[in-house]
Structures are given as C-alpha cells and as structure tokens.
Amino acid sequence: MSESFVPSSLDEAIEFCQSAMPLRKIKDFLDRTALSADLKALLYDLAQFTVKVGEVVVAIGRRMISIAMWLAQTIPNTALGVTVALALTAVIGTVPVMGGFLAVALQKLLLLIGLTAGAIEDLRQHAMKDAIDRMARQFAAFNGGVVA
Amino acid sequence: MTTEQDQIGEFDDVKRVIANDLKFKARLGIREDAFASVKLGKTIGSLSDLGGAAATGAGIAQSGMVASTFFAKSGLMAALGIGGAAATPVGWVIAAALASGGAYYGVTRLFKGYEDSRVDVVPRFLNTPIDLLGASMLDLMGSLSLKVAAMDGQVDPREVAVIRDYFVDDWGYDADYVDHALSVLQANADKSRLAEMTQALAEFVHANPDCKFTAIQQEIKVLLHEIAQADGKLDEREDMAIERILRALDEQNSIRASIGRAASGTVAAASSAAGWIGSRFGLGKT
Incomplete structure (x- = not known):
C-alpha cells in the first residue's frame, strides 16, 4: 500500500499499518541521515510504538514514521523531524486515546528540532494542510477501536 | 591510465559503504557519548555520585564511633565537657569528605578503565550519516596506511590484503566498497605528504x-x-614513518593542542572529510 493510501475501514487501516516498512529498514534509513543521535533515537522509539485493536497489535509507529519519511522526500525543503512532528499532531488530534505516549514524544521532539508547538500548528494549518489532513483521515479509522 | 571518470564508474555496482553498522560504531570508541543527552546525564550523575561519596565520607567522620576514638569520654577533658559531645572537628570532617570523594573518583576511574578494556559499548545511532563518516574514515586511515606500506619503495600485495581485511572484518565495511576505494587511494597515494595526512586525520x-x-x-x-x-x-x-605518525598523533592529543583549538575559536563539527579538508585549505566543499 502506498503512503498516500487512505483506508476506508478499520481492517484496511490495520493492514495499512502492518504493511509499513520494517524496523530494520527504518533504522538503516535513520543511520544514513544527518540528524543528531538523540533525534534518531527518539524517531526509532516512535517507530516501535504499537497499539492494541481487539487482539491485534498494530504497528502504528512504523506507518507514522514511513509516512513522515515519504513526506520529507516528496515535499521540497521539508525536514524529517518536522514531518514527524506534524504526523504526531495529526494522529494525536484524530485518535486522542493514543495521546499519552505520543504527546510526551512530541514534546521531546519539538525540543530537539527547536520548534514550538505553535510553529508546528502554523505549518499544519497552512503549508502542510493537505498532507496532514490526509494523514488524519488515514488514522481516523482507529477511533474507537484502540484499547487504551 | 585510468581517468577520474573511469574511477567513478567503478563504483556503479557499490550499494553501500558500511555493511555491519555495529562493528563500525564500536570501533569509533565514542560509546554512549554519541548522545548529547546521555553525556550530559553522565556528567551530572558523576558529580552527584561524587557529592554522595563525599557526603558519605563526611557522615562516617561525624559518627559517634569515629569521634569516640579520638575524644575520651573520661578524664579531665571529659570532666570539663570537652569531647564529651562526640563532635568530630569540622576540619577533619571536611578532609574526610574530600578524601573519600577524591578516592571515589580515582577508584571509579580505575575500574571504568578496566571495564572499557573488556566491554564494547555500541551507540544505537551516530550524529553523522554512517556512510559519509565511513567513507571519510577510510579515506583518511586508508591513505595513511598505504603511504606507510609504500615507504619501503613498493606496496606489497600482502600489505594491501592486511589493510583490506582490517577494514572489512574489524570495521564492518562493505568489501566491494573497500576494494574500489583502496585502488583509488593507491592511485593517489603520492599526492600528499605523511605529515599532512596525519594532521588531517587528527583534526x-x-x-x-x-x-x-x-x-x-x-x-x-x-x-x-x-x-x-x-x-x-x-x-x-616503515618503522620510522610509524614512529613519526604516532608521535604526531600524541602531540595532537596533548593539552597544548586542545588549548590551541580553544583559542582559535569553535571548530565546526566535521562530517565529511572531503568538505572539511577542502574548507580548511580554501578549496571549497567537494
């Protein structure tokens, strides 16, 4: 499934997440970027984030990071840290039950990339609106299905 | 004679520089200090541990057991009320605290050195893109190695094999990349002096x-x-060349070199040897 695919059901959303890039490839990718070691470690921790939907453990973190990687590569002059922060705000806003760990991670991420929540919100509402709205739709199917 | 374009073309099938990232990261020796957060936490932790050890030493010196050893509870002094309160002189308490703190720092340093010789700590990530850092390290260390190998007038194939096996087996480099890189380095070995290469590596x-x-x-x-x-x-x-290189590296590592670097201003972090060396010698980034 491509990074721009928008699932229309919970089953499709689960499949969308489970088919994301494996952790090993995400780690290889991060190893080859010029981000700081602390930021790479945080992004890798995020990639390992999972949620439980019924009896299924869904690798939401891997899909979030791979969408962010795709956005950073396709939209010019967009840093990976920024796209991950935008992805987190989209997911936290769409599926509040996932907010706990993700909100803490977002705070650390903003500190590491040197941006404020306001700057991210500004990007979300303007320059990256279409991309982030699509991401919110991609994870919306998890609303109500995730076990907190 | 192969041109530069031919040399570049030889790398077409090479997909990566580092095959085993764990080996490579272990060899750099940076351990957990690759992470600014961990490094800061370690420094704070060392200071608080040091303070803790010093406080423990002070606590022991202040205890009744120590005090009663030095202050008699009977006799004229005790009758006069001097020493009966089991109070250790402040000066001795401070001295005991400093001594135990210093001993802690010295002893822990001793055991940390012992641990370092037996355990490799590998950071999960580095601050520099791994392939870029790998290419730079091979350029600098590999060219220095080939220069030494050529000191006796010719580069023996066994010497090249040692260099190749070292980078592939010990450092985790991709074998194809090393083969092609070493042939490029051999072709350019006579373009720099030993002293320049050593200084470039050190800096x-x-x-x-x-x-x-x-x-x-x-x-x-x-x-x-x-x-x-x-x-x-x-x-x-070859022996003399090696001695010169090691002496030059020792000098680079000396306190005088550190002070010199501090005095000349902040050194920008180097990720690419080519770009960094180029900027140092006014050649611009390559």
Missing part, C-alpha cells in the same frame, strides 16, 4: 562528534604495525 577525528580520539589513535597504531609486519620484512623506513 578530523577531533572535530567529529562521533569519534573518540584515543580509540582511533589506538586503532591506527595496531593497523600500522600489522602492515609493517605483513610482508615479513622489518623495514627501518
């Missing part, structure tokens, strides 16, 4: 946040001695 390692100077210094020492012994002949020119 790059100091500037890069993912390299520990003493670890790289030790690696170079081991590699150069292996190269010198590879062809079975003890060549005085």
